Amino acid sequence: MRTEHALADIAAAIGDPARALMLVALLDGRSRSAGELAAAAGVAPQTASTHLARLAAAALIATEKQGRHRYHRLASGEVAEAVEALLGLTDGLASRSRPRSLLGPRDAALRHARTCYDHLAGELAVALADAWQRNGWIAAQPQGWTLTANGGERIARLGVALPDPSRRRPALRPCLDWSERRPHIGGQLGANLLDACLAQGLLRRRRNSRGLDVTDAGARKLREWSRPD
Numbered sequence: 001m002r003t004e005h006a007l008a009d010i011a012a013a014i015g016d017p018a019r020a021l022m023l024v025a026l027l028d029g030r031s032r033s034a035g036e037l038a039a040a041a042g043v044a045p046q047t048a049s050t051h052l053a054r055l056a057a058a059a060l061i062a063t064e065k066q067g068r069h070r071y072h073r074l075a076s077g078e079v080a081e082a083v084e085a086l087l088g089l090t091d092g093l094a095s096r097s098r099p100r101s102l103l104g105p106r107d108a109a110l111r112h113a114r115t116c117y118d119h120l121a122g123e124l125a126v127a128l129a130d131a132w133q134r135n136g137w138i139a140a141q142p143q144g145w146t147l148t149a150n151g152g153e154r155i156a157r158l159g160v161a162l163p164d165p166s167r168r169r170p171a172l173r174p175c176l177d178w179s180e181r182r183p184h185i186g187g188q189l190g191a192n193l194l195d196a197c198l199a200q201g202l203l204r205r206r207r208n209s210r211g212l213d214v215t216d217a218g219a220r221k222l223r224e225w226s227r228p229d
Contacts, residue, residue, distance in 0.1 A: 016193035031071035080117030119190030135229035
């Protein structure tokens with residue numbers, strides 16, 4: 001399939017409001033049943049099955065079977081990053097008619113810290129990305145971001161696993177943040193950062209939400225992680 005045809009197919013799959021709502025519901029990285037996604041999209045279960053088949057055909061979601069049940073998730077981190085970027089674009093277009101409208105989610109806690117599929121997003125994530133660039137841990141280049149040798153050493157000391165070069169997923173990539181309009185850390189390093197924050201008790205997941213709560217210990221530790229080197 002030619003590139004432009006593939007792009008048109010993906011755009012058509014996302015373009016239906018119900019399917020778009022399903023993709024947004026999966027942005028927290030969790031797998032959900034067809035019934036849960038039907039409720040999120042406001043459609044009947046039978047209709048949801050048709051929409052899910054369309055998303056699967058466009059390689060936007062993956063389906064896993066456990067016993068008699070099927071669970072659906074986003075196909076990859078790249079899909080999540082594309083959906084997050086499109087959310088930013090829709091807010092940007094809306095703000096032309098509502099000049100002072102709030103960008104991104106209207107929940108202040110969600111804007112501060114949330115998941116973007118399997119990595120950290122929001123004000124906190126962008127602040128870390130900015131600090132690590134200032135410290136020379138991440139080098140921003142025209143072709144993307146790279147982890148410097150010093151950055152790898154310092155980040156490893158924080159208890160964050162370094163990217164595995166044998167994996168196909170990019171080690172590090174900028175991901176445009178929906179609410180901040182600046183990039184946070186995506187790729188393997190972004191996922192490892194979120195895992196470390198959860199494992200160390202710096203962040204806690206909010207039930208049935210992409211939102212993340214910052215613990216008291218996390219607030220202190222994450223301030224340290226954002227200080228100049």
